[in-house]
Amino acid sequence: MEKAAFFSDRIKQIFTYERVFLLIFLLAIILRFWHPDLKLFHHDEAIHSWFSFNLLTKGSWVYDPSYHGPFxxxxxxxxxxxFGASDLVARLLPALFGTLLVPLVYFIYRLGYITRAQTLIIALFLAISPDMVYFSRFLRHDIFMLFFTMLLLVAILYYFERGQLRYVIIAAIAAGGALCCKEEMPFILLIFITFFGFAIWRKRINLPPQWKNDLIIGLLIIIGILITLYSAFGMHPETLVGQNFQINSTGWYQAIDHWVAMSNEQRLGGPFYFYVPLYLLYEVPIFLLAILGTLQFIFEDFNLILTGKRVKNWLSVRQFKLSINDLALTSKTQLKSAKVVDHKSDLFFQLCIYWMILTMAFYAYVGEKVPWLIIHQLLPMCFVAVYKLNWQKAAFALIGCLFLILMTWHVAFISADINEPIVQVQNSEDLRQVMGIIDNSSQVVLASEDYWPLPWYYRGDQWDKITFYGQKEDINVLTKNSPGVIILHDTESYDTIPGYNKTTYKLDYWFSFYDNQDRLLDYYFHRDGTMGSINLDVFTMHR
Structure with a gap:
């Protein structure tokens, strides 16, 4: 017994709360920074990198809502x-911003809104979630916007606690940065404004005396950031004021007009429950715990709001949450302190539930359905998943993390093409062979309307050896200069071209629901089956 007690004490001494949190943070770093260029660029990543390269080399960038904000x-x-232009360098900042979500959880804990146990599980979820990891290794605007959203929340909470201008400045930078990422950020701001506005009105939150001055300073910072970046540092003022001061040519008007049209068109459409199967594929433990937490709020805390009566004794449901090493509350002083923590915790989790439900409803309504939008719903869901945490929930969460790790490994660290909805339209690993063929040829003809990401991989003067046609041309046009390689879309190609060998490669691919709809359960466990793809016919000259 003494040896067992000594061993237990020794384990507690080694694995302190702070050390466990640092281990989780280290895991998040490894999962995001280990071989970030393992997979070829996604179609959109290639476009974003190409625009960034042109901005660097030509100084050219003008706001186009199709490609989102300037940040x-x-x-x-x-x-x-x-560091030079490459796939690896392009993905370093997404990895960094995705990693920094984890320490921001710690700052919320320091204010007393969540407990140690909740903090560790939320951090673990964010560190190993398949979607969080995958889209932290992915050059899209969403991971930047998600970081700024989290930073904004932390800064708001600290301002309400401490009333210092520094937190207004941080919040304003976060809001301005997020608004320079994507056009749906105003909706996220509306969620925070309505919740905290209502909490202030109900006197659940007290504003410092100088809040009006702080608000003006914050708004000026946000406006300054937006003006600077959207005008391209003053090079394109028409984005702000419109051509000839016409309102319908301003950037904000174009953004609304474009994305309302895209939502109505449903270019990348899907049913309102589009994201639910993705949660069941990749985020099962988080999703189930969040559902349970929401139901607990509806039947317990919401009942308290309506009737003033709590279904369960507050102490019994929160004993696990108060401390890992000290679960017992014995003195009146401790009980009074616990009630303060209880009030703050209630307020915070009400925000998270409100935030989660509204973002899920918003993205269910929006006509554009794409997998990376799931992370904006997943962030508040990770918090809701630990609502009213007890040892049973904690055990389920830790066991569920094994599933999350397996799925993260599968979607992020396998270099082969994978039949998963998370990849949407991913450039195929076949392209490595195609680019090897192009590299070994002095002259290439490209006659296809589908050709990305080749402009990125052959940027600058590397493109000089490529003769580009945006569509199929006659054989005599394609072969007039005897190019070493001719590339066509496989549906607009030739059976043969004299003097050339033909091989078909995948350009990009996606999970095909229609090809797997009769075997969904089998697909769920095996993740195999038919994939949709766009293919290229590559003709190489006989040697």
């Missing part, structure tokens, strides 16, 4: 200027 392009161009 990604400026910071990526900055990285290219420092």
């Amino acid at each position: 990604l392009y400026y910071v990526t161009a900055g990285m290219f200027s420092l």
